[in-house]
Amino acid sequence: MRRISALVLAAASLATAAGAQDVTIATAQGEATVPASPEIVVAYDVAAIDTLQSLGVELAGVPDNLYIPSLSADGAETVGTLFEPDLEKLAGIGPDLVVVGARSAPALNAVSQLAPAIDMTIGSELLEDAKARIAAFGTIFDRQQQAEALTATLDDKIAALGDAAADSGTALILMTNGTKMAAYGPGSRFGWLHDVTKMPPAIPELAATENHGNVLTHEAIAEADPDWLFVLDRGAAIGEDGQSAAQTLASPLIEGTTAWQNDQVVYLPAAELYIGGGGYSSLVTVIDALTEAFGA
Structure with a gap:
């Protein structure tokens, strides 16, 4: 002591x-x-x-x-x-x-x-x-000038993503954790993805206050039938072994959704979104991944 x-x-x-x-x-x-x-x-x-x-x-x-x-x-x-x-x-x-x-x-x-x-x-x-x-x-x-430059670049990238995602339909933000799945809506931990893409949620009634997300089943996702699925693999984010997000989502129900049928399932940079969320380069990495997906 x-x-x-x-x-x-x-x-x-x-x-x-x-x-x-x-x-x-x-x-x-x-x-x-x-x-x-x-x-x-x-x-x-x-x-x-x-x-x-x-x-x-x-x-x-x-x-x-x-x-x-x-x-x-x-x-x-x-x-x-x-x-x-x-x-x-x-x-x-x-x-x-x-x-x-x-x-x-x-x-x-x-x-x-x-x-x-x-x-x-x-x-x-x-x-x-x-x-x-x-x-x-x-x-x-x-380093005010450097800070202003970073913010300007971020604003430009957000604007470009909004343009790329325009009129793309609905989105559902999913986080997988092994075999479990949770969804996030506007105003939630990952709700900013709706803000930058300007896409409405496929399930409007998702609770915004759920830090751990709203638990969903394959049936609920199939019923919502999102145009796009934005997927975060928590296990990959923290370096855990176990069932991947792709394995968790693989089922006839989800494979029948518009997102899956149209190859509009985006596996987001996991650590950048889950651990580094809000850090400058992490934001840029996630935004660039989404912009590239809409461009494809």
């Missing part, structure tokens, strides 16, 4: 010395004041790591698994997991700023004892929150 306490005091002293100038930015818990242009940064949220790396920010510490191969942890120390920071390692780094979000958000109070910390969770208003996080990180690291 004495060693941890000493490390906490040392890290706090370093953070105080680094905070010569501060900036105020929007976070998931309201406005927060943090050191400007922090040099030693640790992030525990994959979406935040994604956006920070897209802005060219180097990280001193990251969780043990980023799940998305395109996110590089080269040069960064492993400082715990997405769910549980290693406080001793974190204190040893002496960060100027710690970023948490989503799965790591409950650790905000703990890491705040070691350094200035912010919660950059991206909520159900995914696109709005994603752009707000890009702007906030741009302000913190004095």
